[in-house]
Amino acid sequence: MITPIVGFLLQTNDDPIREEIGRLQRNFQGLIWGFVAAWAILLVYILMLTMRERKLRREMERLKSMIEEPEKN
Amino acid sequence: MIVMLALAAVLLVRNLYNISVLPDETNQGQIFRIIFFHVPAAAVAMVGSAVALLASVMFLITKNFKYDALAVAITEVGLAFLAVNLVTGSIWARVIWGVWWAWDPRLTSALICWILYAGYLILRQSLEEPTQRATFAAVYSIFAFTDVPIVYFSIRWWRTIHPQPVFFSKNGSFPADWTLTLVLNIVALSLLYAVLTMVRLRQENTQREIDYLRRTVHAIS
Numbered sequence: 001m002i003t004p005i006v007g008f009l010l011q012t013n014d015d016p017i018r019e020e021i022g023r024l025q026r027n028f029q030g031l032i033w034g035f036v037a038a039w040a041i042l043l044v045y046i047l048m049l050t051m052r053e054r055k056l057r058r059e060m061e062r063l064k065s066m067i068e069e070p071e072k073n
Numbered sequence: 074m075i076v077m078l079a080l081a082a083v084l085l086v087r088n089l090y091n092i093s094v095l096p097d098e099t100n101q102g103q104i105f106r107i108i109f110f111h112v113p114a115a116a117v118a119m120v121g122s123a124v125a126l127l128a129s130v131m132f133l134i135t136k137n138f139k140y141d142a143l144a145v146a147i148t149e150v151g152l153a154f155l156a157v158n159l160v161t162g163s164i165w166a167r168v169i170w171g172v173w174w175a176w177d178p179r180l181t182s183a184l185i186c187w188i189l190y191a192g193y194l195i196l197r198q199s200l201e202e203p204t205q206r207a208t209f210a211a212v213y214s215i216f217a218f219t220d221v222p223i224v225y226f227s228i229r230w231w232r233t234i235h236p237q238p239v240f241f242s243k244n245g246s247f248p249a250d251w252t253l254t255l256v257l258n259i260v261a262l263s264l265l266y267a268v269l270t271m272v273r274l275r276q277e278n279t280q281r282e283i284d285y286l287r288r289t290v291h292a293i294s
Contacts, residue, residue, distance in 0.1 A: 030107075031104050031106055033164050034104075034111075035107070035110065037160045038157045041157050045153040046269070049273065056280060057279075060283055063286035
C-alpha cells in the first residue's frame with residue numbers, strides 16, 4: 001500500500017531535478033553549438049577565400065604564359 | 074598582416090579562457106556566454122558596413138577603383154560576420170525563448186540587412202562592364218546602409234523581445250570585467266576582419282590585373 005505512494009512521491013520529487021538537469025544540458029549544448037556554428041561560418045568563408053586565391057593564381061599564370069608565348073615566337 | 078593575425082589568435086585564446094571561467098549568469102545560465110561572440114560579430118559587421126558606405130561615396134566622387142575594391146572586400150567579409158551574428162542569435166533564442174526565430178523588429182531588420190548586402194554581391198556578379206558595375210554597386214551600397222541604423226535603433230524604437238542594451242548604457246547590468254572581455258573580443262574579431270579584408274582586397278586587385286591581361290590577350294590574338 002505504502003510502496004506505490006513512496007514511488008509516486010519520489011517520482012514527483014525527481015521531476016523538477018530532472019527538468020533542471022535537462023535545462024542545464026540544453027543550455028550547455030546550445031552554448032557549444034553556438035561557438036561551433038560561429039567558427040564554422042568563419043572557417044567556411046576562409047576556405048572559400050583560399051579556393052578563390054588558388055583559382056586567381058592559376059588564371060594569372062595561364063594568361064601570363066599566353067602573353068609570353070607569342071613574344072617568344 | 075601576420076602580426077595582426079597572431080595578435081587576434083592570442084586575444085581569442087585568452088578571451089576563450091576568460092569566458093570559460095566566468096560564473097554563470099543568474100537567469101540564463103551558461104548560454105549567456107554566447108554574447109561574447111554574438112555582439113562583437115554584429116559590432117564589427119556594422120563598422121564594416123559604415124566603411125563600405127564611405128568607400129562607395131568616395132568611389133562616386135573620385136571614380137577611383139581602389140574605393141570600389143575596398144567596398145566589395147569589406148562588404149563580403151562583413152556578410153560572414155553578420156551571418157555569425159544571426160546564427161549565434163538564433164541558437165541563443167532557441168535555448169532562452171524556445172524558438173529558433175521570431176519576427177521581431179531587431180531580428181527581422183538584421184536579416185533584411187544580411188539579404189541587402191548579399192544582394193550587393195549578386196548585383197556585382199550580374200554586371201560585366203567594370204565602371205557600370207562599380208557605380209551601380211556604390212549606389213546600391215549607400216541604399217543598403219539605410220537599414221543599418223534601423224537594426225541598431227530597432228530595440229529602442231519598438232517593443233521587442235530582444236534584450237535592451239546592457240553595455241555602456243544607464244540601464245545596463247553587465248559587470249565591468251565582463252565588459253572588458255567583450256571589448257577585447259571586439260578587438261580580436263576586428264583584427265580578424267581586417268586581415269580577411271586585406272586578403273579579399275588583394276584578390277580584387279588580382280582580379281583587375283587578370284581583366285587587364287585578358288584584354289591584352291584579346292588584343293594580341
